[in-house]
């Protein structure tokens with residue numbers, strides 16, 4: 001394994017009953033990389049994200065995070081590892097009974113070593129980081145727009161200053177303008193904070209704007225792991241339908257114009 005590897009998957013096999021989802025997945029994500037994981041519906045992208053952080057365990061194979069095998073070490077070491085990544089899942093974004101400040105401060109309170117004053121200051125900092133007004137702090141999740149929910153969830157994912165950020169369909173449900181603004185925010189935070197990012201997306205605009213590499217999950221394996229330009233040359237039915245349609249061409253052209 002390379003020293004710079006943040007995530008290393010080796011020989012991952014996943015089964016749900018008779019449903020074989022992954023059959024020998026290998027993937028190595030280097031520090032600073034922004035990897036878009038794409039594949040057909042039900043190909044096992046979300047499950048693979050969950051394997052990366054130990055939320056589900058594969059039937060076979062090894063997962064290493066930050067150079068250490070998952071589930072290795074004492075509970076204390078495992079908790080320390082848990083603080084080094086932030087997650088933004090598509091569903092269950094915020095705790096509905098907690099206001100915005102309480103949501104963002106939740107991971108900090110769980111540490112039990114940060115004072116209430118420090119939590120307030122850190123929450124204010126994270127709100128500014130995701131470009132939300134300080135007054136947002138007292139709103140309840142039900143009072144937020146879809147774009148604001150995503151921003152608050154991102155602020156919470158960044159609360160412990162992680163090195164690694166996992167995003168599952170980060171722009172799903174947002175209109176094109178809000179989606180573009182959110183992608184821009186993730187892009188600037190990634191550069192500013194030097195984050196390693198793995199994201200699952202069906203949205204070509206998001207993928208084209210953010211990813212340094214694209215991992216394609218098909219036929220239960222990672223069939224390609226390369227920058228977008230190279231990925232698009234691949235002769236595979238999934239690639240053809242996903243990237244080379246009209247929408248794909250337009251999205252990629254737009255992202256080239258920007259960079």
Ligand SMILES: Nc1ncnc2c1ncn2[C@@H]1O[C@H](COP(=O)(O)OP(=O)(O)OP(=O)(O)O)[C@@H](O)[C@H]1O
Pocket residue numbers: 016019021039040041042043044045046047048
């Ligand atoms: N907890 C579970 N129990 C049983 N089957 C599951 C479970 N989680 C996922 N699966 C199955 O595993 C397969 C992969 O699911 P997963 O959600 O990882 O796919 P995906 O690529 O993220 O799909 P989509 O793009 O539609 O969100 C699917 O067939 C799904 O039904």
